[in-house]
Amino acid sequence: MDEKKEPKVEDIRAAAKARGCRVQQALYYVAGFLEGPMCGRCFPCSLGSFEAKRRLENIAGGRGAEADLIALKRIAGNMLEASMCKKGKDTARFLLEWLETEAFRSHIEGRCPEGECAALLEYRVVPAECTMCGLCLAACRHGAILGEQRKPFLSGYLPFEIRQKRCVKCGDCLPVCPEGAIEVVVAAEPAKVGD
Ligand code: SF4
Ligand code: SF4
Ligand code: SF4
Structure with a gap:
């Protein structure tokens, strides 16, 4: 019997890199993580990922504010510290890497430098x-x-x-x-x- 193979977080991240915009990369990754590898067994990862997706949608949709950046950093920090498995911790690391780029601030100031949002x-x-x-x-x-x-x-x-x-x-x-x-x-x- 054919079993559906669950995508690995590294594969979703690699696919996300096909986008030029870092906000779009992060949004693609988190949506893929929620649909696949995220199992829902612990709150910091499950609730954090849902909240991160909502915040990223705000930023990509031109509704982003400083509060979204602060929330994303808090979510990633909590996930890194309290997630039960490597998938959640890796997701937190990816988010923190993306958040270090200038792209997020540009978006809340109203610009998508890559012209993808x-x-x-x-x-x-x-x-x-x-x-x-x-x-x-x-x-x-x-x-x-x-x-x-x-x-x-x-x-x-x-x-x-x-x-x-x-x-x-x-x-x-x-x-x-x-x-x-x-x-x-x-x-x-x-x-x-x-x-
Ligand atoms: S950290 Fe691991 S165990 Fe916890 S919800 Fe995420 S994928 Fe599941
Ligand atoms: S489609 Fe015609 S009316 Fe519209 S912008 Fe082009 S030239 Fe102007
Ligand atoms: S057709 Fe052109 S002007 Fe009309 S909503 Fe679409 S992008 Fe805007």
Whole structure:
């Protein structure tokens, strides 16, 4: 009978490294740990991993704050000290290694240096490149694009623009623009919940 082989923490960590962003690496690892090797027999590891995932989601989602960094360090410290087995202690070591990088602070300041955390990116129309064809307006299902298809003598020829508060960063507008006039840049301001 085929038994499903449980992934090892080292394998999950190695797979996490396919991402450039350290926050995404940590989030991928912790989610994989919770789905596989984490057995739930001791609280510092089981509760700590769930809480760490929630905090990492805050940071990757543009809602991160100093309190999340402090909590992650506390969680990793507790796991290192009190986890019952090597898997929990290794997880704590991985978390502490990731937390030592600058990436976490950059994220709570609103920047993902690797450009992998969608919540910390902005889609924008480059006004000089936009020919007002209206294809992006038709592609956007979220009502985030403002503009009027060019109609000689009837419109003011204003280039299209993206309303940041409505944009969910789905990327649907990018491939339809024939001019390559939509760019994805690191957000000037972190996205806030409810914006
Ligand atoms: S530290 Fe080990 S025993 Fe404890 S919950 Fe984690 S994997 Fe299970
Ligand atoms: S990224 Fe998605 S939501 Fe944002 S403007 Fe483009 S299509 Fe609309
Ligand atoms: S698809 Fe591109 S060129 Fe056409 S209106 Fe949108 S941004 Fe402008």
